[in-house]
Amino acid sequence: MTGSDEKIEIGYVARAHGIRGEVLIALHDPTSTTLANAATVWVNGRAYDIRGARGVRQGFLLMLDGIADRNAAEALRGAKLEVLRDDIELADGEILVEDLVGCAVVRDGEPWGTVVGIDAGLQPRLVIHDRGVERLVPLVDQLVPTIDIEARVVVVDVGADWPQVDLDHAYKLPRK
Numbered sequence: 001m002t003g004s005d006e007k008i009e010i011g012y013v014a015r016a017h018g019i020r021g022e023v024l025i026a027l028h029d030p031t032s033t034t035l036a037n038a039a040t041v042w043v044n045g046r047a048y049d050i051r052g053a054r055g056v057r058q059g060f061l062l063m064l065d066g067i068a069d070r071n072a073a074e075a076l077r078g079a080k081l082e083v084l085r086d087d088i089e090l091a092d093g094e095i096l097v098e099d100l101v102g103c104a105v106v107r108d109g110e111p112w113g114t115v116v117g118i119d120a121g122l123q124p125r126l127v128i129h130d131r132g133v134e135r136l137v138p139l140v141d142q143l144v145p146t147i148d149i150e151a152r153v154v155v156v157d158v159g160a161d162w163p164q165v166d167l168d169h170a171y172k173l174p175r176k
Contacts, residue, residue, distance in 0.1 A: 012078060014058070015074075015077055016070050021069050026058065028120055032088075035050070039087075045082075048064035048066060050063070105154050114130070123139070133164040135165075137156050
């Protein structure tokens with residue numbers, strides 16, 4: 001194998017499809033065509049060769065080696081799906097959101113923490129930690145106008161009163 005063996009999560013197994021072991025993949029990026037050209041995927045860390053792939057309105061339908069019937073396909077429901085980083089084609093100016101982890105965050109020209117993760121939901125959010133507080137900022141152009149991946153800097157445009165959680169006290173239950 002040439003290139004990177006780093007795997008990137010691009011979706012999950014939504015459900016079984018039909019009786020021959022096909023699975024419906026829900027993609028984090030519904031416009032992605034990565035699965036149309038990938039030869040192998042990892043489902044919950046286990047490698048599967050792709051025997052067939054076709055795009056559908058809800059995502060992609062995959063036939064995987066070793067998954068021959070509906071019961072085997074149903075057992076994969078909810079499992080994360082990964083591909084090799086090298087299998088993901090990026091257009092000019094595109095980045096993988098995973099590459100933002102570790103970037104410094106700047107607000108109004110001042111340091112505002114570090115991106116420690118991506119909260120991937122309907123709207124991806126940057127998880128930013130700064131001196132014991134956590135902030136979640138939706139990854140949209142209006143709130144994140146500048147990303148300099150080479151300099152590892154993300155600029156956010158949010159108010160000084162942006163909600164935050166005190167990490168030292170956020171998950172502690174009161175004692176009785």
